[in-house]
Amino acid sequence: MPLKGELRDFSTTQLLNLINLAGKTGTLTIFQAKKTGIMEEVNGKKRERIEVGPEKAKVSFKTGKLIFAAMNGQEGNLVAVLNKAGKLTDDQARIIRERAKNTNDKALALLLINANYVSQNDVITSVQQYILDVVYSLMSWAEEPFRFDDDILPEKDRIQVPIDLENVIIEGSRRIKEIEELNQHLPNLDMALRFPENAKEKFKGVHLSVEEWRVVSFINPKYSIRQIAKANNMSEIEIRRVVYGLEQAGLVELVKPPGMVDPNAANRARKPAAKPQPQVQKVVVSRLIDKIRSI
Amino acid sequence: MQTVKMVITGPFSAGKTEFIRSISEIDVVSTEREITTPAEKKQKDATTVAMDFGRITVDDDLVLYLFGTPGQRRFDFMWEILAEGMLGFVVMVDSAKPETFREAKSILETFRAYAPTPYVVAANKQDHPDAWSAEDLRIALRIEEGVKLLPCVAKDKESVKNVLLELLYSILEEMES
Structure with a gap:
């Protein structure tokens, strides 16, 4: 079952935390929030209902580690990433794009490394930085609908760089x-x-x-x-x-630190003190268990 | 005759009334009123305004009362009254509505402050296609490992029985510790 929700209820930071702690594998898709103009009441507060719009970003994870991210409308292929990182000049990027139109990212990375255009480290750090930039920018989104699909991963020809989420969460929170x-x-x-x-x-x-x-x-x-x-x-x-x-x-x-006064205590003090908890014997609980089992 | 009481709490539309209805031997004494707010009416037609009341008679000497709390904050003056003398409580969460998770956690904390009684969290509506799993809910709601978080379908009697039994086991464990 996919996890569905809206970032206004469950933030990107919380989602990353969940994915990290649960060691999840899959892809998180974030969509544009389509305003409907219809008001709804949630937890006693009125707010505008939003619907799922076109895709905005996709982020993939493997056993709780970030491995891939792409923003819709942004060229996220290897040439663009290396060009943005300053590892390829505009001219180099243009020529490679023309000559390697049908080459996938992994194969292209090998070609570029073998041709001494870039090092393996250049590829890894540039892709890593690109992934992080995408994730940090979507951490500032505050209302978009999202969906997390278990076990869906990017195509195998895309370069995947595993990144620990703890540091991403801390930096994003900063x-x-x-x-x-x-x-x-x-x-x-x-x-x-x-x-x-x-x-x-x-x-x-x-x-x-x-x-x-x-x-x-x-x-x-x-x-x-x-x-x-x-x-x-x-x-x-x-x-x-x-x-x-x-x-x-x-x-x-x-x-709670020792001796901390409960913030609700003053409010409750105005009401009659709660009656002491009933003294119920174990045998009573056992009888309740037997009864419910038999229903 | 001895009576004991358990409270079923949780946000608006979490399935508290349905939960009690599934297990109570009497027709649930409900204080439901028709919803007048258009936004809430889209979710259901009636809501509990004071409490729901169900009963399970063990024998001539022992009766279990189930009290369901109203979910909306504007009726929260009833919560503490209902919590008085409870043996334990169930926090119902609509697993398919992440917009209510924060409210569910807040209600849980409020009831924990009322009385140090055992409790369990029921991840309701697990039959809904958009339901979050119990494991994901534990992380989302930050429920400690020692607290039982149980998958639940409130309209299914067996599922409700399981939640109540797990709560009773927790109560028993606490008595024995």
Whole structure:
């Protein structure tokens, strides 16, 4: 079953996180959002309904790693990629396009490497950069419909470069500008942070910025995010951006610090205190189990 | 006679009423009202405004009550009242509606704050062609590994039985720990 949704409900960052954690193989297609002018109510809020428009971008993954990306309307073949990366001049690119019209990317890469036009490293880094540019730009999209199809991969003749998603998620989150979105994801700076269970493994090969390391060095369930920001002389927006990136990449988890007052407590205090939980004996639960089994 | 209570909660149109209807021995006592908002009416004709009420009688001495909460935030004053004294709760999620995932997570957190009782998450509408799998939902909703996230089809009695049984097993495990 394909995963379907809209980026306004489930962002690109969240999707990449899901694909990474689930180790998925398949292709994510993002479509243009076609406005309908029809209002709908979602979770008590009115918003305009959107429909699936033409394809905008395709990104492919193999066992949770990014391997391919293409943007509609952009020439994404190897010649264009190498030309954009400055590895081929405009003239070289034009000549190769004319002479190698029917050659696929993999075969063309071999020809260019054997002819000493470019090195293997040039090909890999240029393709990698192109894939990342596509993914970073679509991480700023905020409403488009999407679909993830399991096990659908790009044609075999396309060059695929595996890229770990953790770094992509962190870098993409660094680029998120929308303060509102950050506030929504991390509304309470009085929460604390802790490392996940297999932290050592998760941090392996991850490239953190100086700001991220500064935050990581303070991680302790005793310190609130606000305290970490203060210790590092960071603004609320800066700390939110850093924590959001780390959290989305699965490198940290949010926890309540000891003694934290529940933000809803004041609201609930106005109401009569909840009655104590009923003292139910094990035998009662066992009888309920037997009954439901027999229905 | 002893009565015990379980709460079925979740966002608007997640399938709470259907869930109770599938297992209750009585016709569900429902406080459904016709939907007046055109946008919501497209999804269903009536919605729960106060609660749904179902019953499973074990024997002369023991009865299980199932309470379904209203899904919309404007009726959330009922939530805490319904949560009082619950043995455990089920959070229903419409697996085919990613636009409600954030709300489902928020409702889950609200109910966890009401009482430290065991709970399970039911990934409902698994028979829908657009349903997200339970494994994907776990990541999307950030449900901890120790919490049961169960595939569910609320109109199927066996599926509902499985969700309730898993909740009861969790309650039993907690009593034994």
